[in-house]
Amino acid sequence: MSQSAGSQSTGHDRTGIDSMGMAAATVALPAQLEAALVAAEEVVGPAGSEPITNVVVLGMGGSGVAGDVISALAAPQMRVPVTVVKGYECPAFVGPHTLAIAVSFSGNTEETLETAAAAHDARASVVAVTSGGRLAELARHWGAPLYEVDGSIPMPRAAVGAISVAPLVALERAGLLSGVAGWVGATVAQLCARQDSTGAEVDSLDEIVSAIGNGEMLPVFYGGGALGVVAAGRAKAQINENAKIPAYASAMPELCHNELAGWDLAGRLIDGSPLAVIALRHDFEHPQIRRRYDFTRRVLDGARVAVPYAELRAGGDGAMAQLFDLIYQVDVLSLRIAAAARRDPGPIPLLTELKTYLASDDI
Template sequence: MDIEKIDSSNMLNQIKSLPNQIKESIEIINEYKFKIKDFKNINSVLIVGMGGSAIGGDIVNSIISDCSQIPFQVIRDYNLPNWVNENTLVICVSYSGNTEETLSCFDEAINRKSLIVGITSGGILQKKLNSYNLDSILIPKDKPPRACIGYISILILLVLEKNNIVNISSEKYLFDTSSKLENLTNTFAKAENSNPTFGLAKKIYKTIPIIYGDFRYTSSIALRWRGQIEENSKMISFHNSIPEMNHNEIVGYENNNDFFDKLSIIWLKDKKINIRNLLRQKFSSDILSESISKQFEIESHGESLIERIFYLIYWGDWLSFWLAIFHKTNPSPVRKIEKLKKKLAR
């Protein structure tokens, strides 16, 4: 297969850039001087974004799940929750700076006198932030938003850490993570069966992948995998979490079983999973094996939770790339999204 011809927009290099994005994000935040001087009254955090700009908030929610002392939520909508007020830190994330849902929430946050930090590469959001003399953390331009997961997630994390909103010291773990991902690149970038991301792609590229994580640590990664498979691979995909799927979705694998041979299931696992959820994953897989033959487990690797989470993110990004290659599909264009935007702009 002619990978360079298929990947004519060079998504391969975008995926390879994740380890460097982590290091660059540390540099960006260490050099940044916050305009907000006092975060001590913050009693809730809200991340506002869509698509590739929102998923970073979900990833951070997994990272801080064991240390956050205040509510943390990600919303993907035009309006803020009613509880948002002057003691809420609203982090508006829009890679382009022109995401209409995020801009709508920004205006509401201004009206509610919330503390606001923006993460963007420019656009209207940057202009609005500057006009109100608010914090605007800039990331490099001219990338697909979904390929900026390193910048977006790490900068959100470091905004919280540097201003003592969460009790975490992540810099060492982030450098270790970057180094480990760089070492994985040589393996994950090979079009060989010895590369596990390539091997799994070969097995499931003609299926509809369903990804399951546990609610606390890997459900955000399951969402990331689903989004990457949909945007990069141009394949429909679904995700859910344990234990929730045990209370509804597991029953759905009964009727319309003529379609089951077109489904594959991927179970994401981390060693911090609650023991009951670990049992639920095992027993659910056993039960569903009566209907779904293509089931796969992908386990995180690394000493720290940060390292393990980004290991799985990197794994999924490469999987989505190889799925696209097997379909002889350029991973970069998102034509249906662009078509929809044009219709909305009329």
């Protein structure tokens, strides 16, 4: 069963539980991308005196996805390697020939602040992408290029367009990339086309959505190649944060070397499958990955308890358009699951509690 997420409605209006306007922010993604491009093009830099031989993207959570986007879209077009850093440690290779792009929507993410400071101390060329906070203060103090993100966006995960466009423009300004405006234009066109669709196809996922929302089943997202892997990771995180439900993500072809072997005994006959696989497909898959999906589908259908399988397929002209088309679709899906679970997709109280704990003196 192949599905596409149209968006006359994200589905969250079915319950009205959306205190922060996450559904509206999702629908506004095309406009967000356009506005981010305009804002980023007004920023000067980076323009360091040393040649750039490597790039690191520093970020966590909803902001850190920018690093994944850069790795999938920009890295294959660039002559220098890209490393995504999600943690407290700055790689030892970072130095005067490094372009370090620090991404934190709030500007106060402790891991990102620590790695950005370490990169600056190592004499890297630092670029900041943020709506404010301590990161903005540091960028101004360092004289580093500051790409400001719209702070009215309700949550970092809803700012995926803004936090992804700015680093792409920064790479272009550094002479490492070209054609970003065209990429964004094609992406906006595809998202608008997706939003103009009827939404009938995604409605056929209602049975899986209901089962996940009711706690009867958990989703496993499969993505192949660079674009699919980013989309699968995004899907997992969106289900976690929007619906407050566990979810899992795996990558093709790696899963065919291990995880696939575990499906034959999935679940008990009396219970049915506790999992559903949702594959995120695109036109840039290696031909052998397509064959691996076909084989995996047969395994799932033939398991002791057949595992539900569905696909979301990307459209659009170019890699960025197809990646963001998948991102949009899984965002819509996560909101529908949140609605089925009757969860407000905005607040994340447990993660807020963790930040408060980490900032305290408790041991």
